[in-house]
Amino acid sequence: MRSLGLNNHKPYLLVLPALIFFSLFVLYGIGTVFAESLNLSLNTGSSIVKYYIELAEKPGFWSGLILSLQVSAAATLLSTIIGVYLARQFYRRVPDSIWHALAWLPMLIPHFAAGYLAVLLLSQSGWFSGLLAQVTLIQETSRFPVLVNDKNGLGIIVTYLWKEIPFVLLMSMPVYRRMDWRYEDVVRTLGGGQWQVFKTVEWPALLPVLVETGIILFAFIFSAFELPYLLGVTYPKMISVMAYQWFYEGSWSNRPLAMALMTVSTVMVLIVAVVLLGLIQGKRYRMMRGR
Amino acid sequence: MKKLVSVILLFFLIFWVAGCGGSNEEAAQEQVTAGQAENILQKEWAEIEKLAQGTEIRMFMWGGDENINRYMDEWVAPQMKEKYGLTFTRVPMDAPEFMQKLLAEKKAGSQKGNMDILWINGENFKNAKTNDLLYQPFVETLPNYQQYVNQQSKNITTDFGVPVEGLEAPWGKVQFVFLYDSAKIPDPPKNFAELAVWVKANPGKFTYPEPADFTGNAFLRHLLYDAVAVDKLLSTGFDESFLEENARPMWDYLNSIKADLWRGGETYPQSLTQLDQLYSQGEVYITMGYNEGRAEPLIKQGVFPETTKSFVMEPGSIGNTHFLAIPYNTPNPAGAMVAINFLLSPEAQLEKLDPAVWGDNTVLDIQKLSEEQKNEFAKLDRGASVLPEEVLQKALVPEVGPEYVDWIKEKWMHEVIGAE
Numbered sequence: 069m070r071s072l073g074l075n076n077h078k079p080y081l082l083v084l085p086a087l088i089f090f091s092l093f094v095l096y097g098i099g100t101v102f103a104e105s106l107n108l109s110l111n112t113g114s115s116i117v118k119y120y121i122e123l124a125e126k127p128g129f130w131s132g133l134i135l136s137l138q139v140s141a142a143a144t145l146l147s148t149i150i151g152v153y154l155a156r157q158f159y160r161r162v163p164d165s166i167w168h169a170l171a172w173l174p175m176l177i178p179h180f181a182a183g184y185l186a187v188l189l190l191s192q193s194g195w196f197s198g199l200l201a202q203v204t205l206i207q208e209t210s211r212f213p214v215l216v217n218d219k220n221g222l223g224i225i226v227t228y229l230w231k232e233i234p235f236v237l238l239m240s241m242p243v244y245r246r247m248d249w250r251y252e253d254v255v256r257t258l259g260g261g262q263w264q265v266f267k268t269v270e271w272p273a274l275l276p277v278l279v280e281t282g283i284i285l286f287a288f289i290f291s292a293f294e295l296p297y298l299l300g301v302t303y304p305k306m307i308s309v310m311a312y313q314w315f316y317e318g319s320w321s322n323r324p325l326a327m328a329l330m331t332v333s334t335v336m337v338l339i340v341a342v343v344l345l346g347l348i349q350g351k352r353y354r355m356m357r358g359r
Numbered sequence: 360m361k362k363l364v365s366v367i368l369l370f371f372l373i374f375w376v377a378g379c380g381g382s383n384e385e386a387a388q389e390q391v392t393a394g395q396a397e398n399i400l401q402k403e404w405a406e407i408e409k410l411a412q413g414t415e416i417r418m419f420m421w422g423g424d425e426n427i428n429r430y431m432d433e434w435v436a437p438q439m440k441e442k443y444g445l446t447f448t449r450v451p452m453d454a455p456e457f458m459q460k461l462l463a464e465k466k467a468g469s470q471k472g473n474m475d476i477l478w479i480n481g482e483n484f485k486n487a488k489t490n491d492l493l494y495q496p497f498v499e500t501l502p503n504y505q506q507y508v509n510q511q512s513k514n515i516t517t518d519f520g521v522p523v524e525g526l527e528a529p530w531g532k533v534q535f536v537f538l539y540d541s542a543k544i545p546d547p548p549k550n551f552a553e554l555a556v557w558v559k560a561n562p563g564k565f566t567y568p569e570p571a572d573f574t575g576n577a578f579l580r581h582l583l584y585d586a587v588a589v590d591k592l593l594s595t596g597f598d599e600s601f602l603e604e605n606a607r608p609m610w611d612y613l614n615s616i617k618a619d620l621w622r623g624g625e626t627y628p629q630s631l632t633q634l635d636q637l638y639s640q641g642e643v644y645i646t647m648g649y650n651e652g653r654a655e656p657l658i659k660q661g662v663f664p665e666t667t668k669s670f671v672m673e674p675g676s677i678g679n680t681h682f683l684a685i686p687y688n689t690p691n692p693a694g695a696m697v698a699i700n701f702l703l704s705p706e707a708q709l710e711k712l713d714p715a716v717w718g719d720n721t722v723l724d725i726q727k728l729s730e731e732q733k734n735e736f737a738k739l740d741r742g743a744s745v746l747p748e749e750v751l752q753k754a755l756v757p758e759v760g761p762e763y764v765d766w767i768k769e770k771w772m773h774e775v776i777g778a779e
Contacts, residue, residue, distance in 0.1 A: 127769075127772050127773060128772065187636075192642065193637070193640040193641065193642040210563060214622070217622070217626050219625065219626070297629065300629070301625070301626035302569045302626045302627045302629070302776060303626075303772070303776045313571050316453075316455045316456070317455070317571065317768075319482050319485075319486070319761060319764075319765055320486060321765070
């Protein structure tokens with residue numbers, strides 16, 4: 069059956085290219101970042117986690133971390149909810165070609181370009197503000213509400229919504245297509261309404277996809293740099309901007325702090341991913357057993 | 360699973376072994392290159408030029424300015440090809456990034472890199488010098504340096520307070536100016552007190568980039584010089600407790616104008632680009648920049664209003680020199696030196712000064728030029744937005760060390776932003 073045990077090794081050999089890629093670029097990268105975030109000159113008698121302690125005491129770190137969490141959570145949740153809502157609306161009413169075009173257009177625009185668009189359209193000297201002043205809805209452009217470079221990250225969230233809702237739409241649309249709609253008839257026959265249909269027919273099928281989409285979105289938004297840099301404020305700064313500035317500033321004294329911050333954000337993303345995936349694993353198991 | 364682990368381990372082992380082999384070879388090579396380098400610096404200039412003939416050089420430089428890029432690609436590169444047979448390639452990269460690359464190469468023990476010339480100054484030079492990332496002192500070897508540069512000037516011998524020691528050749532110099540719209544401000548402020556009065560009278564029309572930005576930090580250094588004279592700072596040296604005691608007026612000033620800044624001082628532009636954008640849209644009336652001629656091309660392109668002019672205030676305008684360095688692992692030191700020498704020639708410096716080209720001030724001592732060359736420099740009209748050379752010269756104050764940049768950055772977060 070097994071000639072020289074080659075068959076036994078085959079699956080491993082097949083995943084080898086992916087494995088090499090993963091270990092070289094991802095694991096090696098994360099490993100290097102982690103190693104450089106540690107204080108390895110132990111002869112001075114200082115703690116190995118010296119830079120993490122420094123990080124926790126750094127002005128702006130905690131408020132930045134909280135802002136990052138808030139913005140990522142808000143943008144992820146809102147784009148998921150709105151995306152699913154749109155998918156439900158579009159599924160039967162809008163022809164494929166049209167919603168495809170609608171969804172792909174924002175997807176094709178890079179994040180930094182979306183950021184510049186937000187500045188051009190939404191800033192106080194921007195297009196909308198000028199338009200409103202022109203039709204005398206506001207007296208002067210400085211009366212226009214502060215939507216970009218605002219302390220709560222509103223501009224960042226809005227721009228992410230514009231970019232990520234289409235992503236959720238594209239991810240959830242195939243689920244709707246594969247769904248067995250005979251179940252809907254069952255619910256309806258038994259007197260269930262819209263909500264019952266969503267809860268019992270659509271939700272169980274959507275959940276695994278939405279959790280994966282959510283993790284991707286959260287991880288991306290939590291660590292992405294361009295939108296917070298373009299649309300954020302001086303204080304508090306989202307941690308991705310902080311890490312970037314510490315890493316690239318002229319003097320290299322804050323480099324280990326940038327590494328520690330990147331390690332912290334990697335760990336946070338991993339925790340969120342593990343918790344959410346754990347949740348649906350349990351759920352899937354129950355679903356398999358027929359609850 | 361066990362097999363999977365062993366496969367991974369095997370791979371790491373292979374890479375590790377390969378890595379070791381490489382560094383031994385390179386160690387041997389290192390001695391060879393070091394030997395060659397000394398020879399090159401002892402050679403006659405004509406011989407160095409001959410060595411450079413037909414070779415290639417790669418210059419790593421910040422690529423964010425189209426005018427600068429065009430000067431390098433369309434004027435410098437063809438001239439070098441014609442005069443010295445050098446194939447010149449400009450590689451656009453931000454200085455911190457190529458410094459990072461060089462540091463990584465040093466850590467990996469590489470003796471043959473792919474960079475020949477670096478455009479650096481200030482903190483990047485300090486990092487490079489302290490980490491031994493640069494080639495031997497080569498500047499004195501350059502004929503144009505010997506002939507045209509004032510070797511006594513503090514602007515040439517130090518770079519942000521760090522002694523240059525022949526490790527980098529001066530290329531150009533710039534001075535900090537404020538830019539304003541003369542249609543909106545008839546009479547620009549002459550000192551910080553007048554600026555505060557103007558800001559109070561025109562709420563929301565002034566701001567500065569945050570000090571993590573190069574220009575924003577330079578703006579705040581002027582304010583520091585206003586609180587403590589620059590001579591005093593230079594003679595005292597960087598001393599945090601001295602600054603704590605004497606720089607108080609600076610933070611009080613910033614907090615007193617804060618409420619009348621753009622967006623009520625709630626946020627600041629993160630970069631000069633953002634401030635420029637606010638200025639071009641008329642949201643603020645003043646922008647600034649560490650280059651006395653920078654408004655000219657922007658006016659021509661229609662980004663800035665045509666009524667844009669510049670001004671300097673008491674206690675002066677900070678100026679600095681930017682330099683060209685050769686990395687320790689250049690594959691072509693002779694070519695790099697020939698290229699740098701050419702960039703220091705009166706013709707290359709004159710072309711660079713032309714506002715239609717770049718508008719960067721020369722590092723040459725005008726007094727050392729021939730009458731004909733002097734005339735050509737005098738003839739050049741730098742544009743209506745550029746202050747006359749006498750005004751700039753009179754206002755010029757030197758840079759202090761890079762420690763101040765960090766100190767201002769950190770302190771500003773506490774004092775002005777109130778970050779916890």
